[in-house]
Amino acid sequence: MTTLYRQIADELATDIEQGIYGSGQKVPSVRQLAKFKDVSISTINQAYGLLEDRGFIRSKPQSGYYVREGLATLNTPPPMSLGSEPVAVSKAEMINQMLAICNRPSHVNLGAAIPDLSFMPFRALQTHIQKSARFDARGVFNYEFSPGYEPLRSQIAIRMRDVNVRCHGDEIVITHGCAEAIALTLRCLTEKGDIVAVESPCYYGFLQQANLLGLNVIEIPTDPNTGISVDALTLALQQWPIKMVAVTSRFSNPTGASLDQEKQKALVALAKRFDIAIMEDDIYGELGFTEQKKTVLKTFDDDGRVFYCSSYSKTLSPGLRIGWMLPAKRHIQQVIQSQMYTTFSPSALNQYVLASYLKTGHFDKHLRKLRKVYADNIERTMDAVRRYFPDGTRVSRPQGGFILWICLPEQVNAVRLQHACSEQGISIVPGDIFSNGNEFSHCIRLNCGLPWSESLKDALHTIGRTALKLT
Ligand SMILES: Cc1ncc(COP(=O)(O)O)c(C=O)c1O
Numbered sequence: 001m002t003t004l005y006r007q008i009a010d011e012l013a014t015d016i017e018q019g020i021y022g023s024g025q026k027v028p029s030v031r032q033l034a035k036f037k038d039v040s041i042s043t044i045n046q047a048y049g050l051l052e053d054r055g056f057i058r059s060k061p062q063s064g065y066y067v068r069e070g071l072a073t074l075n076t077p078p079p080m081s082l083g084s085e086p087v088a089v090s091k092a093e094m095i096n097q098m099l100a101i102c103n104r105p106s107h108v109n110l111g112a113a114i115p116d117l118s119f120m121p122f123r124a125l126q127t128h129i130q131k132s133a134r135f136d137a138r139g140v141f142n143y144e145f146s147p148g149y150e151p152l153r154s155q156i157a158i159r160m161r162d163v164n165v166r167c168h169g170d171e172i173v174i175t176h177g178c179a180e181a182i183a184l185t186l187r188c189l190t191e192k193g194d195i196v197a198v199e200s201p202c203y204y205g206f207l208q209q210a211n212l213l214g215l216n217v218i219e220i221p222t223d224p225n226t227g228i229s230v231d232a233l234t235l236a237l238q239q240w241p242i243k244m245v246a247v248t249s250r251f252s253n254p255t256g257a258s259l260d261q262e263k264q265k266a267l268v269a270l271a272k273r274f275d276i277a278i279m280e281d282d283i284y285g286e287l288g289f290t291e292q293k294k295t296v297l298k299t300f301d302d303d304g305r306v307f308y309c310s311s312y313s314k315t316l317s318p319g320l321r322i323g324w325m326l327p328a329k330r331h332i333q334q335v336i337q338s339q340m341y342t343t344f345s346p347s348a349l350n351q352y353v354l355a356s357y358l359k360t361g362h363f364d365k366h367l368r369k370l371r372k373v374y375a376d377n378i379e380r381t382m383d384a385v386r387r388y389f390p391d392g393t394r395v396s397r398p399q400g401g402f403i404l405w406i407c408l409p410e411q412v413n414a415v416r417l418q419h420a421c422s423e424q425g426i427s428i429v430p431g432d433i434f435s436n437g438n439e440f441s442h443c444i445r446l447n448c449g450l451p452w453s454e455s456l457k458d459a460l461h462t463i464g465r466t467a468l469k470l471t
Contacts, residue, residue: 005046008037009054012047016056021067027057029064055386070391078224078255078394078407081200083232084437086218086240089211095204095433101418102427108450108459111418111427113253113314113403115449119373120317121366125357132352144348146339147332148174148324152355156324159358163285164299165308165326173325173335176346177318178283181309181325182246183209184335185279188327189244189307190215197236197245199228201405201434201443203253203281206246217436218242224255224396224405230266237274244277249297251284254434254445255405256398258288261295268300277328278306283314286367288400289375304328312354314401315367320350374402377448384457388464390471402449407431412442412470420466426459 012027021027028036034044048065051057057065102111132140139149147153153169160167175181182205190196192214198206200219210217218240221232228247236242247267250258259267271278280297288294298308311323323346327335339345357363381404385395392409408414414430421428431443444463450456 004039005043006050008033008039008044009047009050012051013054013056016067016071023067023071024069025067026063027065027067054383055388068386070393071386074386074389074393074395076394077396078405078443080223080229081219081221081435082439083200083221083236084217084219084435086195086216086242087436088214088216089207089436091432091436092208092211095208098415098418098430098433099204101422102429104422104427107422107425107427108456109427110446110450110459110463111429113445113447113449114318115314115370115402116451118451119370119449121357121362122317124360124362125317125320125353128353128356129349132349132356136352140349140352142348144174144345144351146173146336146345148172148345149348149351149355152322152351152358153324155355155358160298160326163282163294163296165296167326171326171329171332173327173332173339174346174351175309175311175323175325175339176343177313177321178281178309178311178323179205179209180339180343180346181307181311181323182206182279182281184325184338185307185309185327186210186213186215187338188331188334189277189279194243195240197233197242199247199252199255199257201254201431201440202246203248204433207434207436219435219437220245222255222257224257227252227255227257227259227263228267230263230270233267234270237270237276242274242276244279245271246279246281247297248281248284250282251287251398251401253284253401254403254429254431255396256401256403257396258399259297264295264297265300268297268306271305272303276305280306280308282308282310283323284401285310286315287371287374287402289371289378290399298326301328304330307331315370316354316357316363320354321346322350322354371400374400374448377402377450377452378404380452380457381446381448381460384460385464388461390464390468393467402447404446404448405431405443406446407440407443408467409471410442412467414441414444417444417463417467417470420470421463424462424466426462428463 153172199222308326394407396405429445431440
């Protein structure tokens with residue numbers, strides 16, 4: 001139950017976010033607000049203390065409380081991106097170098113989007129590993145050929161009903177993480193020199209794989225909250241022979257943007273009109289903070305052009321490397337063949353383990369807990385950004401997932417910031433890895449999948465202080 005002082009603090013925070021009280025403006029005095037709300041002075045003192053902690057207001061001795069300067073821009077989301085013309089990916093090597101700095105085990109990991117082990121049901125998974133190895137030895141120590149372990153595919157088919165996709169286990173291919181699902185989709189749909197449209201900024205893995213396959217990439221203007229611009233994509237389709245569009249439809253990486261249902265329908269209709277395919281990456285899809293009506297692009301795919309890709313890397317374990325895809329029906333044999341030529345199928349043991357875990361029905365309970373933790377972490381990280389980051393910083397407002405997209409003032413070079421933070425034992429990801437261009441060189445992505453602690457707050461303070469020095 002929300003306590004009264006929290007409720008009052010939340011109301012005032014909303015007023016500030018909506019600009020009713022502007023940057024630097026005085027908020028009602030403690031006495032005034034107590035009288036107006038008909039509550040005690042100490043309740044308002046507690047509410048103002050909380051708002052001060054959250055970085056919304058500052059007290060001035062003998063004068064009262066004021067909205068923190070610079071807050072107005074933080075509450076303005078980052079602007080729509082500009083997009084690009086189709087080009088070959090030229091930054092793959094640079095992306096690898098930047099990623100190498102992100103994955104240092106001794107660092108506070110605010111970089112790589114990896115959920116902390118303590119959030120994962122690893123004890124339950126350990127039990128299922130032992131159980132599967134013991135009771136299913138014939139299966140787990142053998143090859144499991146594409147399209148993968150049937151009971152796992154059936155479990156996934158049932159879960160796909162949650163997003164109104166009524167498929168059968170036979171339509172699903174188990175993959176080595178979402179990364180293999182993306183690779184199989186690109187190999188199935190494209191040839192060297194083809195043009196693929198992506199969000200801008202987009203998941204860097206799309207750029208790396210496009211580079212590997214010799215594809216050209218066109219970045220489409222994208223709103224950090226509402227996702228890819230369907231209008232801009234329409235213009236691009238009129239101008240260029242685009243083969244497919246790759247979209248992370250819910251809680252995209254790095255912005256956290258989601259497509260609402262109208263936009264999902266419009267995007268599928270557009271793909272139909274120009275006869276192109278869609279690669280839908282929904283890896284964060286099960287991590288929404290609110291109970292919205294759930295649909296994905298695949299929900300509206302009535303003529304088989306959406307390749308749906310996902311995995312358990314963000315919800316159960318990235319190390320088990322289990323993902324899945326739902327190719328367009330007419331391409332499934334091609335996908336299976338392609339997987340047989342390369343990996344056969346992921347580890348049999350891990351497929352058995354996940355099928356066994358999903359059968360218990362505990363996954364939904366785990367997800368409910370995870371969503372709450374991530375929603376709290378996002379809120380707390382935003383509060384820390386509000387308090388410690390330079391004036392003029394803008395932040396996206398994801399409604400799910402565990403990453404935050406932060407645009408710092410333009411003078412800040414995020415790669416320099418990454419190096420400076422790394423020297424202080426903190427990993428962050430610079431915006432440059434999410435685009436082939438330079439539009440996001442003042443942006444960073446933060447991983448909020450860590451248990452909240454004072455040392456984490458200190459690390460965010462250090463990033464803010466270091467960024468301030470670079471302005
Ligand atoms: C949007 C997106 N797609 C795909 C992947 C790769 O997922 P997996 O580890 O399951 O291969 C990631 C991992 O960070 C991601 O963020």
